Amino acid sequence: MQRYxxxxxxxxxxxxxxIVVVPHINLSGAQxxxxxxxxxxxxxxxxxxxxxxxxxxxxxxxxLLQAKYMGFNMLIKxxxxxxxxxxxxxxxxxxxxxxxxxxxxxxxxxQIMMALMAFLFGETVVFKSxxxxxxxxxxxxxxxxxxxxxxxxxxxxxxxxxxxxxxxPK
Amino acid sequence: xxxxxxxxSNRIALSLLILISVAVVIVHFRxxxxxxxxxxxxxxMGLLTxxxxxxxxxVRFTTNLWESITQFGRLKSDxxxxxxxxxxxxxxxxxxxxxxxxxxxxxKLLGAPARRDYQTLYxxxxxxxxxxxxxxxxxxxxMNDGVKKHMAVAMADGLVGQVISVSKTSCLVxxxxxxxxxxxxxxxxxxxxxxxxxxxxKELDLTLLPREIPAxxxxxxxxxxxxxxxxxxxxxxxxxxxxxxxxxxxxxxxVSPAVDFWTLEEVFIITGLK
Numbered sequence: 001m002q003r004y005x006x007x008x009x010x011x012x013x014x015x016x017x018x019i020v021v022v023p024h025i026n027l028s029g030a031q032x033x034x035x036x037x038x039x040x041x042x043x044x045x046x047x048x049x050x051x052x053x054x055x056x057x058x059x060x061x062x063x064l065l066q067a068k069y070m071g072f073n074m075l076i077k078x079x080x081x082x083x084x085x086x087x088x089x090x091x092x093x094x095x096x097x098x099x100x101x102x103x104x105x106x107x108x109x110x111q112i113m114m115a116l117m118a119f120l121f122g123e124t125v126v127f128k129s130x131x132x133x134x135x136x137x138x139x140x141x142x143x144x145x146x147x148x149x150x151x152x153x154x155x156x157x158x159x160x161x162x163x164x165x166x167x168x169p170k
Numbered sequence: 171x172x173x174x175x176x177x178x179s180n181r182i183a184l185s186l187l188i189l190i191s192v193a194v195v196i197v198h199f200r201x202x203x204x205x206x207x208x209x210x211x212x213x214x215m216g217l218l219t220x221x222x223x224x225x226x227x228x229v230r231f232t233t234n235l236w237e238s239i240t241q242f243g244r245l246k247s248d249x250x251x252x253x254x255x256x257x258x259x260x261x262x263x264x265x266x267x268x269x270x271x272x273x274x275x276x277x278k279l280l281g282a283p284a285r286r287d288y289q290t291l292y293x294x295x296x297x298x299x300x301x302x303x304x305x306x307x308x309x310x311x312x313m314n315d316g317v318k319k320h321m322a323v324a325m326a327d328g329l330v331g332q333v334i335s336v337s338k339t340s341c342l343v344x345x346x347x348x349x350x351x352x353x354x355x356x357x358x359x360x361x362x363x364x365x366x367x368x369x370x371x372k373e374l375d376l377t378l379l380p381r382e383i384p385a386x387x388x389x390x391x392x393x394x395x396x397x398x399x400x401x402x403x404x405x406x407x408x409x410x411x412x413x414x415x416x417x418x419x420x421x422x423x424x425v426s427p428a429v430d431f432w433t434l435e436e437v438f439i440i441t442g443l444k
Contacts, residue, residue, distance in 0.1 A: 020225045023298030049180045056187045064214035071195030078187045133371050
């Protein structure tokens with residue numbers, strides 16, 4: 001329970017940064033999705049179910065400000081969190097290569113899913129153009145933030161685990 | 171190595187999360203504006219308004235302070251130049267007023283209706299889209315200030331978008347660059363009607379413009395006033411690209427918006443006619 005509360009606090013903090021700071025660093029329409037980066041980092045350090053839960057929570061927060069289709073972010077980020085969680089312990093925990101690749105793949109996957117879902121709900125989606133100016137720039141932008149976010153998430157998780165051991169009854 | 175297969179409780183939890191997400195998508199899509207999930211969204215928007223406007227105020231204060239310090243030297247010469255400009259504009263304003271009165275008199279003589287002015291509500295931009303998939307902004311005016319869904323939003327440079335969701339203290343505005351936005355427009359020179367559609371990027375697609383209509387680069391595009399959301403004659407932008415295809419009945423054209431959406435700070439909501 002305590003673990004979840006911890007995750008929720010980190011996600012809320014990231015969400016506030018996402019809505020307050022990120023819109024000001026928009027590059028021709030593409031902007032980083034810090035919530036997605038945190039979800040992938042959580043999934044890679046904590047595993048499948050924590051990844052999925054982080055994705056669910058982070059997606060829910062983003063969907064609160066999504067005007068037309070609530071639930072898109074929740075669904076996509078839950079799936080992304082779960083898939084990323086499968087790759088927990090794949091490579092060294094402190095290594096940055098897996099998170100970089102993971103965040104890039106997760107970004108591309110989630111953007112394509114978003115386009116497909118919008119298409120499914122009757123939106124006109126020009127895949128060729130969104131691939132050039134939205135999917136790849138957003139994925140690269142997310143990758144750019146990963147070397148800063150992943151070590152922070154690892155530190156937070158380690159600290160939380162130590163604290164939990166200290167608090168546990170003997 | 172891959173994580174070992176999840177146990178049953180984890181499988182059930184994961185399935186539950188996915189099921190809830192799917193249910194939310196479907197219920198939100200099917201329910202009306204007053205449905206439970208829509209009300210949750212509006213309440214959340216209301217809750218986030220103070221955080222966003224507070225942060226925005228601090229950012230603006232810091233930016234202004236920094237600019238005042240770094241640009242102090244330039245301010246003096248700017249002041250002199252602006253004083254001269256104000257004097258010139260005052261003279262121009264008198265001439266404009268005379269022309270306006272003359273126009274009104276002539277329109278009255280012709281029996282034509284005079285140009286209508288709109289009631290507007292000044293508003294600050296306190297938030298922008300949380301992801302790349304929607305081009306939206308959040309304004310610090312809501313139901314308490316008389317804002318309603320589908321009100322047009324503009325600024326001095328031109329059209330910004332329309333209100334698509336309103337909470338008590340804030341509202342969500344869909345920009346004309348949003349992929350889901352379409353605006354009925356008119357070319358200024360020949361009054362030909364077409365449609366401008368957002369594509370998520372900086373430019374807009376100009377569609378349904380027949381091949382035989384002459385359209386040139388740099389031509390001004392205005393709102394047509396059809397459809398009931400956007401009032402007529404608000405500047406949308408200028409044609410930046412036009413190609414008459416050898417086949418087909420429409421031309422391929424793009425419009426460069428008059429408004430710089432990346433630096434929006436203040437806008438006005440058109441609340442009605444004067």
